[in-house]
Amino acid sequence: MPSGLVVTGAELQFCCAGCRAVYEAINAHGLERYYRLQQGDPGKPSPASPTGRAYAELDDREFLDAHAPLIAPGLRCTELYLEGIHCSACVWLVEKLPRVAPGVIESRLDMRRALVKVIWEEDKSNLSSIARTLDSLGYTPHADRDSSSRARRQREDRNLLVRIAIAGAGAGNVMLLAFALYGGSFHGMEHEYSSLFRWMSMAIGLTVLLWPGSLFFRGAWAALRTRTAHLDLPIAIGLGAGTIAGTVNTLLDRGEIYFDSLTSLVFLLLVGRYIQRRLERRAADAVELLFSLTPSFARLREGHECREVPIEALKLEQIVEVRPGESFPADGDVFEGESSVDLSLLTGESRPVPTSAGEKIFAGAVNVDRMLLTRITALGKDTRVGKLLTLMEECAQRKAPIVRLADRMAGYFTIGAIALFVATLVGWHFVDPRRAVDNALSLLIVTCPCGLGLATPFAVAVALGRAARSSILVKGGDVLERLAASNRAGGTVFLDKTGTLTEPGLAVVQWHGDETIRDQVAALEAQVSHPIARAIAEVAARRTVEATQAVLSKSSPQGIAGQVEGKHFNIGSESFVLQGAPDDSSTSSSHPAGPDWAIAARRDMTSQCLTPVWVSVNGIVTAVIGVGSRLRDDATKTIQSLKEMGLKVQILSGDDPDTVASLGRQLGMASADCHGGLSPESKLRIVQAAATPAFMVGDGVNDAAALSAASVGIAVHGGAEASLAAADVYMGRPGVGVLVELLEGSRRTLRVIRRCLRVSLGYNLVAAALATTGVINPLIAAILMPLASFTVLGIALGSRTFPVTRSRS
């Protein structure tokens, strides 16, 4: 219990409202024995999992000035990203921070973004101690590095909200005036008042159209200048025609003024845009905050001292300390130590590479075994990762924007409306020249594609929201359209291997021989931190053997030996186990041959690119374990479904070609579709050369360039931050099965958009027919327009595009 949360005088103490609620629920059902049981078990005393880090880099002067500005003399304010925010109890606990951490004035949590805003007194506390307190509560804090783009998005959001407010207030008031005017036109109204109402309507209407409505005129102007079809164009024509006709009619004191329809149209269109933007924002925010999870600090070694500094403060030739499980902050040479390094995010290689003094290591690689000291040789943009990121940015800039369905329709629509306008003008010129301009203008107004303008934003917003609820984060509506393009055009899905098709890390895939010794082997392997050992340590079926009962007598890169329950175990490579002498590898060919079944098993494993690990008990070979990367459970099914959807599937991997080919065989793929040993650049070339649409699914930095060059780049759960930046979609759930869900969902979304467009076009056709023949009367127009909008909204909001599974991981 943090001391600040202790309620004096109370017998029972709770860390948060959630625990109290659970306690009360348990008590109410007479189940309080749970707590006695729980206390009796010394194995689980800590519900939270603090990292115990010092967070000293947060007190760096430059960091504070850049990210935690002074808001008043002696008061600083910053935002931290917290891991592990779940429910309202977390809000309660985090906002109690001023009581737990002295010097903190205020702490406000934004639950959706998991961002906490902390204000503290500089002379009473420092950021590192606040971070340590949060860490001790079980929320690992991360400095929020790139808040500038979020601040910009927030400004845009607020700006749009203000526009909506003005448009809404204007539309409401003009509507009230319009009711009076419609009433007056049926029952009679003194001219004095009706002209007052018309002038008021014009004043409010012009404010709305010229201020919030200017967005559409600007969009249309941009579309005209770049000669691209855009939905803003027909909307602006309709709005413009209405404004001119309304103003002229008010000034000349005759005819219709239209301002009621125009203002509510502007309001509805802005609301549609706001909702879509909010959901796109949500995805962008979430992905951006995941960046904060990457380490932002390094342990700088000076003499024998070691201190945490922000990455930005590192300089060439400095020595940094990298502990097991941490990633390297910069490219460098190993200065001291011996370990293995996991390069899977950089190269796609699934097995850790042994590294010792003098060898090169790269930023982003993860240290696996033991502490390493490295001398920095390249920083930031000069590192290998930095160069890949530059390449990725170039690809992203070159990516051609697609013309979205609604915009394409808008192009035809504009041409059609203008043609009809001219036809009406000419036609009525012969029938009744006095009514020609009026009828032609009212045609432009009633055919203003409001349904068209509402259909896409709402359908896309609903789809994005539903996708987000099942943990698929899509960065924009155009991404859904690109994905759905595969429906007709076919296309290719490129899948990365390591981390995408296979689970990250190594695992035991096969076990030949005696299975009863699993627990003993696991207990012995649990004492070493080599990745293969760790994979084996996980397979203990029942934890009957405590790790303390296993006594390790020998540990070398080739294998380990030790005593468990009175028996002597040798676990390791073939020569290590058969010979019992690992140090002399040159004589490895002369060891006695193992039993036939074991040799057969070993041969089988090497053909599948698994690493065989031999086990002998008291000198007799009893088991051969195959360790390798395990296929994800849903990989085979997903590839099958993708093929059924008419897509071509290919594997692009940086791993060894044989491994990739054997994996392809397991998945039932032709060997021509499995490419192994690829560098990031060759991945990029293959994706660029492929016919569009080409989708790339990956998780590593080595995929980043290919992800940004593909029509749609999809980053899988647990990927590197660079791949998140490059991708258009982030799958927030483990497994590749999400891919099928994503493709089906976006196809359904496009169908909904098409349906909405058809309905709104239907309404527009009816309205156009009425207008060209001159039968349209203002009341019919006033009913038709909102009716079209509401039908479209109904279709969009009721659509079930993505199944909502509510599995937040």
Add this chain to the structure above:
Amino acid sequence: MSVIYILLPLAVILASVALWAFVRAVKAGQFDDLDTPAHRILHDDEEDTKRPPQ
């Protein structure tokens, strides 16, 4: 009916006041986070939040 000459501008002025209040709320960031306040309201005020912690 000439009261309408006072009422109509009055209505517009009232609407502008409401609008001004809304714009102020937006600028103050009240619409930035629409999820957390829904949870925050569930937490009871405690008596000792007013007093400084001992």
